[in-house]
Amino acid sequence: MKERKQACVTGASRGIGAAIALRLARAGCNVTLHYHSSAREAEQVAEQCRAEGVEVTLVQADLTAVDGVEQLFDQILKSPDVLVLNAGLSSYGLIQDVTPDEWEKMMNVHVRAPFFCARLALPHMLRQGWGRIITISSIWGITGASFEVLYSTAKGAVVSFTKALAKEVAPAGITVNCIAPGMVRTEMMTGAFSEEELAGIVEEIPAGRMGTPEEIAALAAFLVGDEAGYINGQVISPNGAWYC
Structure with missing residues (x-):
């Protein structure tokens, strides 16, 4: 029997992270689910993943703290083959x-x-x-986005980090x-804007709607697969032709 891949998803208690974790579990990966404060939601995601017949580990860590990464990796039982770096905060x-x-933070x-x-994950992958x-x-x-300069700055750094590390x-x-991603219907979005404000933004999107966490998860699952082995250092933006 082929050994299962070990996947670790940060920020996996809700939204995009939860959808990715479940999709990877359905693909046969054992999953480590990281969360910060949403323990109940994380356990619900864990139950869904376990229903797919895979091993699930829950790990709590505050990644806004200087020692957050050490908190996380001190609790990981098996080094990940797949690392999804999803944890984040909004700022407006x-x-x-x-x-x-x-x-x-x-x-x-x-x-x-x-x-x-x-x-910390790379030594195992390199071996x-x-x-x-x-x-x-x-x-x-x-x-970049006006009124989201701090968020744009941080997310721009993620893009450069990806390209260099690849x-x-x-x-x-x-x-x-x-x-x-462009606009995706998650609690981060619905908590930051009213339905009227969201509708106004959607009017600017050629696709005429927000994306879903499941659509982002499908892309992540493809990138994890062997068929995506020659896709490297790329920035893929599912955004309904909002920006292209």
Whole structure:
């Protein structure tokens, strides 16, 4: 029997992270689900994944903290073959209103955590000559957004990190790709904007709708598969032709 791949998904308690975790479980991966504070939601995702017949490990860690990555990896039982770096925070407002504490938290969760998670996961991937790393950026990491300068800055760093790391590890059979979604219907979006505001944004999207977490998860699952082995260092933005 073929040994199951080990996948670790950060920010897996809801939204895109939860959808990716479930999709990878359905593909036969054992999954480590990271969450910060949403323990109940994370357990619900874990139950769904276990129903697919795979091993599931729940790990709590605060990736906005300086030592968050160490908190996470100290609890991981098996080194991941697949690492999905999804954990994140939203930030909306003028640059003048950003505090140093907000800056630190945003950069820790979006930039520091992916960098050092990958650093700790890579020795295992390098030894076996195979690995998949997927970063989750945003359409604003590509083109930037007013009133979201801090968020755009962090997500732009994720794009550059992805491209550079892919060049470094491609000779070892490891791929590193970035998914940069447009507007996706998650709690992060519905919690930040009213339905009227969301409808106004949707009017600007040629596809005429928001994406779904499941659509992002389908792309992630493809990038994990062997058929995607020559796709490396790419930034793929599912956004309904909003930005192309």
